[in-house]
Amino acid sequence: MPRILAKARGFTVLAPLPILLLVAALVAFPRLVASPYALHMMILLFLSVAMGESWNVIGGYCGQYSVGHAAYFGVGSYATLMLLQYKHLAPWWGVWIAIAAALVVSLVIGSICFRLRGPYFVLASIAVAEIIRLIVLNWKQFTNGAEGILLVDIPPLKLGQTVITDWLAKTPFYYLGLALALTTLLVNYLVQHSKLGYCLQAIREDQDAAHSLGINPAFYKNVALAISAIFTALSGVFYGLYIGFIDPASVLAVDLSVQMVLICIIGGIGTNFGPVVGALVLVPLSEALRSNLFSKLLFTAGLVKETSRLGAFLKENLAHAHVLIYGILVVVVILFMPDGVLGFTKKLLARGARPLSPKPSPLVGGLDGPA
Numbered sequence: 001m002p003r004i005l006a007k008a009r010g011f012t013v014l015a016p017l018p019i020l021l022l023v024a025a026l027v028a029f030p031r032l033v034a035s036p037y038a039l040h041m042m043i044l045l046f047l048s049v050a051m052g053e054s055w056n057v058i059g060g061y062c063g064q065y066s067v068g069h070a071a072y073f074g075v076g077s078y079a080t081l082m083l084l085q086y087k088h089l090a091p092w093w094g095v096w097i098a099i100a101a102a103l104v105v106s107l108v109i110g111s112i113c114f115r116l117r118g119p120y121f122v123l124a125s126i127a128v129a130e131i132i133r134l135i136v137l138n139w140k141q142f143t144n145g146a147e148g149i150l151l152v153d154i155p156p157l158k159l160g161q162t163v164i165t166d167w168l169a170k171t172p173f174y175y176l177g178l179a180l181a182l183t184t185l186l187v188n189y190l191v192q193h194s195k196l197g198y199c200l201q202a203i204r205e206d207q208d209a210a211h212s213l214g215i216n217p218a219f220y221k222n223v224a225l226a227i228s229a230i231f232t233a234l235s236g237v238f239y240g241l242y243i244g245f246i247d248p249a250s251v252l253a254v255d256l257s258v259q260m261v262l263i264c265i266i267g268g269i270g271t272n273f274g275p276v277v278g279a280l281v282l283v284p285l286s287e288a289l290r291s292n293l294f295s296k297l298l299f300t301a302g303l304v305k306e307t308s309r310l311g312a313f314l315k316e317n318l319a320h321a322h323v324l325i326y327g328i329l330v331v332v333v334i335l336f337m338p339d340g341v342l343g344f345t346k347k348l349l350a351r352g353a354r355p356l357s358p359k360p361s362p363l364v365g366g367l368d369g370p371a
Contacts, residue, residue, distance in 0.1 A: 026178055030171045039170040043242060045283045046177030047235060052263030052275025053184035054231035057191055059261065060270035062224045063204030064114070067122050067257045068129030069232050071109070072102045074252035076233025077240035078136065081149045090155050095237050102233030103226055105132075110222040117207070126254060133252035148247025151240070173242045180238055184231050188272050191227065200224055204270075232260075255323070262326055266333050268340030277342045285329075289322045 030039060051073070058064050076098040083094035113124040136143045143149075156166040165172040191197045199220045202210040207217050240246045250256075259282070264270075267278025288294060295314045298304040304311045337344040 023182065027175075030174050036170055039174050041283065041287065043170065043173055043177045044287075045279055046174075046181040047239060047242075048259075048263055048279035048283050049181040049276050050177070050184045050231065050235045050238070051260045052267065052278055053181070053188050054228050054235060055260040056188055056228075056264050056270070056275050057200075057231075058221075058224045058228040060264055060274070061191060061197055061204065062200040062221055064221060064225070065122055065261065066113075066125040066225075066228075067254065067261060068109070068125030068127075069228070069260050070252050070254065070256040071105060071129040071132045072229040072232040073236035073239070073256060074132065074136065074246075074248070075102045075105055076236030077246045077251045078143060078149070078236075079233075080237045081151055081240045081246055082143070084154070085149055085151065091237065091241055092157070095234070098233050098237055099230050102229045106225045106229035107222065110225045114218055114221050114225075126257070129252070129254065129257060133248050136252060137248045143248075146247060146249075148245055148250075151244040154241060167241075173238075177238060177242075180234060185272065185276070187227065187231065191224075192272060196220065196223065201270075258326075262330060264340075265330060266340060268342035271340070271342055274340050274342045277340070277345075281329075281341060282326075285325065286322060289325060 026042075029042065033039070051069075055066070055069055058066055076095075079098035079101045080091050080094045083089040083097060084091055109125070109128050113121055113128065116124050137145055139145070140147075154167040157164045157172075167173070191200070199210070199215050202213070202215055203217050203220060211217055236251060239251065243250075263275050263278035263282055265278070266281050267276065268274025292315060295304075295311075298314065299306045299311065304314065306312075306315065333340065339347070
């Protein structure tokens, strides 16, 4: 017994060590790597992790597959950038108004859509997000319509008279994105291992059975949606400040909602690190498609001639076929890795670490066979 307890204590002490080492490496990354492109890719990775972790609260733990989370993303980015551009309110103050707006929108959407289940809830979430997109698109005197909002400048962050950052380089956005990703990871962990998380998982498995045990599904689903909406809005704020331009097509499109769902499905839905794995798959894949890397590899390997019809077709269309590639990837994951890449990897590691048990002797248990 003492040996087992010591092992358990050692596990609890050593388990966070790899995570702390990884965080330390990420903190030191901008000092070691000066490439703006590398920092840009890491910022996109942090943003994808935050988006996936935010959606995971309502979709992974609660089982409510919302495909309208672009609404909260857009509300966060539009609220902050409009306050900064038109009212000259610094984003670290405007972000609180963005959070409040996303919270109100989530409560309104939840009160309407959570009366539905299954595919009807999915369709309702898409419809509500599309309504918000059309409102932003047509309310030109307030949101600038399809022209969007171009951010001219971000005021420097000061502590007294000391300038902490002027936002002119990518490094401040790198650390801001890292903090956002780590925060959403921590929130997912706290939700998963709390009473709220147990209630959400009970609703996910069987809503009627959970209700019969005294769990109020409407209340807990609205709480999960509120948490998810707040951090999705924060992701939208970060996106708007980093890119410097937003419009309905970039922050309120259905494609953005689908991307959040794909990050979790590919990585491992309903797990803490699943969205991290999904982001590690989707962000490099998206960048490879955007830069036509796959076509260049085929041309370099000599598998396809660049001057041929197929080569011209790939060169012209493969960069815009990300939706098709994502669809194929999801089909492959669902068919062969239903628990996502993370669950599939865990199964492989468990299978490799499982010791081979010797076959029981036929004499064990007497002449009549095993006891």
